[in-house]
Amino acid sequence: MTKELDGLTAAEIVARSFPDGIVEVLASSIVIRTDLLAEVARYLHDTPGLSFNYLEGIASVDYIDYFEVVYNLVSLEENHSMVIKVQAYGREKPEVPSVVSIWKTADFQEREEYDLMGIVFTGHPNLKRIMLWEGFPGHPLRKDFLEFDHRNIAPAGD
Amino acid sequence: MNGDIHNFFNIDGAIVSALSGILPAWALVIVAGLIGIIALLVFLVPSQLATIWIERKLIGRFQIRYGPNRVGLFGLLQPLADAVKIVGKESITPAGVDKWVFWLAPIVTFIPALLVYAVIPFGPNLILADLDIGILYLISISSLGVIPVFMAGWSSNNKYALLGAMRSVAQMVSYEIPLVLSIISVVMMTGSLKIGEMVSFQADNLWMFLLQPLALLIFFISASAELNRTPMDIVEGESEIIAGYHTEYSGFKFSMFYVAEYTNVLAVSAILSAVFFGGWLSAPILDLLPAWLWFIAKIYFFFCVFVWIRATLPRMRADQLMGLAWKFLLPLALVNILVTGIEVYMNLHPLLISFINIALAIGLVAGWSELIGNRAVRNERRQYIPVVPVVR
Amino acid sequence: MLEQYGIITLLLVVAIIFPLGGIITSRLLQFLGARPDNPDPVKLDTYECGLETIGATWIRFNFRYYYYALLFVIFDVEAAFLFPWAVYFRQMQLFGLIEMAIFIAILTIGFVYAWKKHALEWV
Amino acid sequence: MYGLGIVKGMYTTLMHLVRPPFTRQYPEEPVPISQRFRGYDFAWVEERCTGCATCAKACPHGVIDIITESLGDNRYAVERFDIDIGLCMVCGLCVEACPYDALFMGIGFELSSDRRWDLVVHKEDIANRGKFSAYYRTPLKEKIADREEITEIYNPSTGQNTPHA
Amino acid sequence: MDTGTAIAFYILAGLTTISAIMVVSLRNIFHSVLFLVLSFAGIAGIYVTLNAEFVAAIQVLIYAGAIVVLMLFAMMLTTNAMTEGNPAGHLRPPAMLTAFLFFITVAYVGVVTPWQPRAASAPTDFSINGIADLLFNVYVLPFEISSVLLLVAMIGAIVLARD
């Protein structure tokens, strides 16, 4: 059975190296400082005993005030899992550091969140739209994306 | 030798002798030739339809489904319906093609396919042109088969077609050598290039597949590669390069490639049965049927074998296919030539030759494939149990 | 003998007329209206899995394809020598056998060299 | 030795050659259909329908169009009951949702049409067809019987299960 | 040589010549290669009219089959030459000069040669057995040396192309 580390345990783990990195401790997850994400991720990935070597998924949520990116980490060696979240403010260009250099699996998932939610992952090697075509107006999974006129959308180019 | 024309077919001979007083000699040749060609077409055209039907039906039954069964009884009219449909199809000539070559390719593809039938003996003396160089003519003509394929692939201005054409040339280039070398060992035994005399040789001795099993294997593999049929249809491997060289073809022009393919399959079946399986000779006991019927029956049998192979095997990869030709078939063919030479020189009894050659074929194929083959592919037995527990 | 080649020429003519006649018939059907002919730019496009072709098609290929042709020519010439030998072999007895064994052996050296140099690998 | 695997495979296909075909000749040979099959062949019982539009609300794509007219006395006459089976994805949620067992799905599926608008079925097409659907639902009585066995019931306001009274 | 053969010869010779001219005059290399095939086939036909059917078959097998494949692959190594033809270069004047000198030589030889069939010394046996007899009994050494030539060609090709 995968041991799901709850928020308190996770906070304790992260606080060992990043005492001021935790923004909020939730029941089953922690929110960490956005600018420290890459360092925290590297720490969680590399530290023996934690070795979160498997990034199961990246999800992002539009909470109107801010965007939240949820990372679901699993360690295949220790068989425990942990959820960390980061928050990105600003609707124009919400920025979150990319973790592609740590987990390659973040490549497509970050591109997907960029495409559909409009979160810019800084440091991503190839951040371009993945599902929709270049030139699509807006990011459809945002809550303020309501309707669009099909006639105004340029056909998909190559 | 010149007399062969006059008695290659009884009716033909009768007509020709009836006309011999009236017409000049060259006209007699044309009349005799035309009658022969018509006889050949009478065999080929229905065979086209029959083979298409047999292939579809047989593959259907291999795949535990019915196959065509809507048009006519057992779907017998299906190929006819296909033919009617394909004549009525729109013929698209894409914008970027090299028009002349694009138009010529389906016409040219038919020439080698039909010309090889000139030297195939359907019975004793039942041959269109009994050339001295029989089998060499056949090989020469079939070596031209690559040109229309390349014409089609190159002129289409399509990358898949071009890849298919390149593959086709390379494949033909690779398999022509073992094909020729396997035939040479047969020629060494018979001492003649005439296919008719090869059959007569088999009547006096054993059938050639017993005398030259290794040559049969090499010829069979090479010929099916030259035919571009599974498992060697890399030229038109639809899951890789769409349809290969005829990707851009449609309508009647496409059907010419199709027809030429089946014509070629029949030709190869015919050569197989003539050179290795006694041609028009009947099986030892059953001597009732006429010779040409035996021959056609053998052709259809080998056609069914080709269908069976096509229904079973996955396609080989291009480089593996080339490797098979150069590294496996070519050395074996060379060894076979040397061994056959020694055997012929020592004038051994056919039964002894057959015995030695069968043993040699099995030994060489097994030994050589073990030697050069990828051992992992052959021998590795992999375990699929959790060996390394990841989770503590 | 030439008569037989005359027949082959006839067969050649038939082999050209047959597909040509088919294509012309098919063309005639188009004029009669039995066969559609509605070209449009999209239909006449080169097939590239539904996209426009990227880059040129007629480009320079890998030169290793050239090995194959060279090796093929050499072995084809060898085969051309082998045919008369195979027919005439019985008259020559041991001398012929040795003669051809040397011939093949010399070419086998080249073959082994090509093998060792990985010239037989397809790219 | 190389080739034995190929020979085995060839043998397998040869053995399949003599097996009877597995496919069915569809239009002549009827396909056996499960009694629960959800087809487009809707059936609607006019007497039972109260026009509550629960089905329309349950439909994920909103393909059911209901217009009712008040008859007074808290009763409604269904004026229009259209189902666009061209958009319907046969999930069956409408049938499950109906509290009065008035809507069913039949096992018919051969309802293709040349025009999109022909795919909208009206209440006249599906009303009182006499052949009720085979789509399986627990009859109402059994549902009630089930409910008595249940000791806990889910309380959405608290998100907890509470003992069932 | 009877009339039929003569007619066949002139048709084939015309075909061969015209194809050969097309080979050098066409700008598209692939078209040139196709005419080269036709030209080879015409030559094979001429061999047939000379009763040399074995040579004809070898002509088709080696030239129309193998050499053309070599040409095709060589063609695939070129780039825009395929559609645009060869670009004019600074080698044009010497090439023209060489061609002109060659033409002069051939023309001179053609004019000077007494065109009399020397029936006595010409080989008469064109059958395979005759060729084999000459090749394997009379010209044994050239035959064996040809294998060395082939070997050198093979190794040379590999060495050259590998670099």
Added chain:
Amino acid sequence: MVAQDSAIKTQPIVINMGPQHPSTHGVFRLRLVLDGETVIDVEPVFGYLHRSKEKLEEERTYLQTLPITDRMDYLSSMTNNLGCSMAIEKLANIPVPERAQYLRVIMAELTRISSHCFAQGMQLQEMGAWATPLMYFIREREKIIDLFEMVSGARLTFNYIRPGGVSQDIPPEFIPACYKFIDEMPGYIDEYEQLLVQNEILRSRTMGVGVLPRDLAINSGASGPVLRASGINWDLRKQDPYLVYDRFDFDVPVGQHGDTYDRFMVRMYEMRESVKIVRQALDQLPPGPVTANLPIVIIPPPGDAYAHIETARGTLGFYMVSDGGANPWRFHVRAPSLINLTALREMIIGHKVADTVVIFGSIDIVLGEVDR
């Protein structure tokens, strides 16, 4: 002009494999750069089938989301329903009756068999086996679909597993039919192995082709048979047992080399293990209700929940955020097909064009799930 590029250099040729290609499992595009026939670069392009399912789900009630999940991985819609239902149950704390859990296991494992059947058949089809293995595999898949039709009434999009259980109890004729199927199935698997596994062509086409090294497999987030073929013993049914998987005795086949052959064989063995699980589940099937008693509209409390299951393609995860309303605020799917493609580039480069389709087929994606 003359002799300036006399060196014989190969020009790379750019080829689109897809979106309209006979072997791309839907509308998928691989932009290949070839040197001769060797792939020197590859870029997967997708999104042609994007239907914005996550957005669609946000506008529907929790029950209405299920028919839409059917259409994601349309070859195994039962497991999509299962994953979605489990996330909703986790979000709203819905208990699941035991009989329903067993039924879910049976359906999930039958789905795994049918999905693997299709994957194997298509894999052989892409190797050019001219549909014969595909027809044999589809024969089995059809039998499973008949079973599914018996319980759910549909043949492709079942909408059977629901939050709180399953939509309805199995009909009485299901159990004998299912027993009959699982009795026959091992024999058919033997037949497939006889047809394929020792076939030299298949072995040489797959062995050592498309190797996904162990570390890259973990790092690129591969899951399911792709991960296990690379030698990682990670199966959520064992490592994080959901439903009642911990009550069954089964093995997880794990490869060692991570090549296409291992992926092929892992699926082959998984079918056998699934048959074992179905048999045990049928033997132990308890009586009782099959669904929790739920209101028509499920309104979970605010919060988020993530549930993951092991489908035929890998780890399918559903992340749901509720704002306390009747519709999910956010509905995210961790699609195994999409994430297994991450390492595709590394697997393909250096191989031949013909290997591309084989490697691609061995990942076994469904475009409905990649693009959603």
